[in-house]
Amino acid sequence: MTAATHRSAEEIGRTAAGPRELPALGEQRAAADLTHVDTVLANGLRVLAVRKPNVPMVEVRMAIPFAGDDPLHSATAEVLAETIATGTRRRDRVAIDTELALIGGDLGTAVDPEHLSVSASSLASGLPTLLDVLADILTEASYVDNEVSREAERLIERLAVARTQPRVIAREALQRHRYGTHPYTREVPEPDDVAQVTPELVRALHADALLPRGSVLVIVGDIDPDAVTGQIERALSAWSSDKAARELPSLPELAGGNLLLVPRTGAVQSQLRLSAQSVSRTDSRYAALQLANLAFGGYFSSRLVENIREDKGYTYGAHSGFEFTGQNATVQVEADTANEVTAAALLETRYELGRLGLVPPTDADVESVRQYAIGSLLIGASSQAGLAAQLLGLAAVGLGAEWLSGHPARIAAVTTDEVAQAALDFFAPSRFTGVVVGDAETLAPQLRSLGGVTVESSES
Structure with missing residues (x-):
């Protein structure tokens, strides 16, 4: 018997005629009817x-x-x-x-x-x-x-x-x-x-x-x-009061501006944290913005991950996503990098933010993130615990099961042009502010030359 030889992933993915074609995306299941x-x-x-x-x-x-x-x-x-x-x-x-x-x-x-x-x-x-x-x-x-x-x-x-x-x-x-x-x-x-x-x-x-x-x-x-x-x-009949539970005061609108370099003396790694104002889940643009975010940095095949992780190796992980607080919403971009590539990683992150609006996702890109968004939503709601967690996040801002059931259809209806507009409107580099945390003595010269970064006066 001839011993089996090990084949690499690249070899498995190729045929005599060239790279093996990926199978077509399957039909997306409909959202469950939530009684x-x-x-x-x-x-x-x-x-x-x-x-x-x-x-x-x-x-x-x-x-x-x-x-x-x-x-x-x-x-x-x-x-x-x-x-x-x-x-x-x-x-x-x-x-x-x-x-x-x-x-x-x-x-x-x-x-x-x-x-x-x-x-x-x-x-x-x-x-x-x-x-x-x-x-x-x-x-x-x-x-x-x-x-x-x-x-x-x-x-x-x-x-x-x-x-x-x-x-x-x-x-x-x-x-x-x-x-x-x-x-x-x-x-x-x-x-x-x-x-x-x-x-x-x-x-x-x-x-x-x-x-x-x-x-x-x-x-x-x-x-x-x-x-x-x-x-x-x-x-819960004995749990009662005439007073209402105390809500968090509204957050101010977030404006773009310089990043702040926060000193962390002796650190060998840096943390990049960028943030910009977004829109709530009830906004008519939210579904398109959700897909734009996925294309930028919201999943492993995104542009940001492909650039600063896969291509350049600046970080083990980069991610962008939403943070909802009351009726306020922001989008965050995160990456941890070695000191020697921190400025380069920030430069490439800004580049990808700008490129998303100027070279927007194609029809194929949008279809890919659409399938991912709907699939992730359905998978998250497939267990009792996952569904309960999703509904609590929605209920805390006044939404309910109807919003969750209807969201796959809203995502499915988004056009490539709407994603492109959301990318241009919400991911412009000038809309973002944030921090870089790391060793200021090492980082400050490069970040100052890059521009758009100020240095905190003393370590906190």
């Missing part, structure tokens, strides 16, 4: 319940507006999120964990400057228990002194590590450069602030800010949407 109920309960909580019975499970997602301008708000909110499920008047931490385990469930919380988020799941048969535990922590969380102290100490350790990470440093620098002292910039509290948080402060924040009016609960799974809405209303 749902979208209503507001008597306590002001919006409930979006969707039937998706592919597995006998339920996924619950909740977003509670949780903005605050107190200097210790960010730190107190982080401690609250870490300790809200560590005990109530009726259950201690062990009891909560045990009841969730018995129904195949889990429950987690997280907080950012905009929302306190709750993620939970269980077997569909265990939903009454899951809702009872959820109601218990929303109305009766005890924040026992030793639990708050222990979790605060752990949080301080994690924050100390996080604040040394280049991506965290770059994100904070971008936020300060874009929005100054706006509350939205307080994403990672200072360890010293966390050390000042007391159980009394956490309990006071819970009573004052953890409110149903203006909040959203999404439930997806093997449920009857009508019946489960009544079940949720009964379970």
Whole structure:
């Protein structure tokens, strides 16, 4: 028997007549019909319940507006999120964990400057228990002194590590450069602030800010949407207030301008972070802008990735994408590079931004990103957890299942000319600002000669 020989990918992709042709793109599946109920309960909580019975499970997602301008708000909110499920008047931490385990469930919380988020799941048969535990922590969380102290100490350790990470440093620098002292910039509290948080402060924040009016609960799974809405209303009947949860103040419009070089002495890599104002998902241009973004840097076959990763090897990864905050939207461009190629990577990024408008995507390019966009949307919504996450992001800005169901058709209707116009209108290099974080002594001479970059006066 003759031993099989190994063939390279290039050899596999070629025939005697030349490169092997790629198969044609298949027909795109239609979006699923989402049987749902979208209503507001008597306590002001919006409930979006969707039937998706592919597995006998339920996924619950909740977003509670949780903005605050107190200097210790960010730190107190982080401690609250870490300790809200560590005990109530009726259950201690062990009891909560045990009841969730018995129904195949889990429950987690997280907080950012905009929302306190709750993620939970269980077997569909265990939903009454899951809702009872959820109601218990929303109305009766005890924040026992030793639990708050222990979790605060752990949080301080994690924050100390996080604040040394280049991506965290770059994100904070971008936020300060874009929005100054706006509350939205307080994403990672200072360890010293966390050390000042007391159980009394956490309990006071819970009573004052953890409110149903203006909040959203999404439930997806093997449920009857009508019946489960009544079940949720009964379970959460004790969670009520005349006040509304506090929304984050509107962000200012982002203007283009110079990039800021933020010194990070001794760093061997740099972080490029560019940002420009975009449009919300309800804007008629959004679908075209989404496809333009994919063509620029939104997936692996994009122009930016092809240029600074595949062709020139300046970075292991480059990406562009949207950030939605309330009704505000921005587009971000990110890449991490070695110091010696940082200026060149910035030059090529600016070049690709300009080229997208001046040499727009072709019909074939647009069809490729169209298929990717619709396919990604459908894949993301194919699981209960993915669908719940997508719907929560939409519901938090007033949208719902109808928007999600109708978006594949909007993407399918976009023309190549509309993508070209979106590229010209939104990806012009002059619309972007941002930061470069790295060793200023190494980077400043090249970036100054490149132009459009100012140097922060001192390391922060």
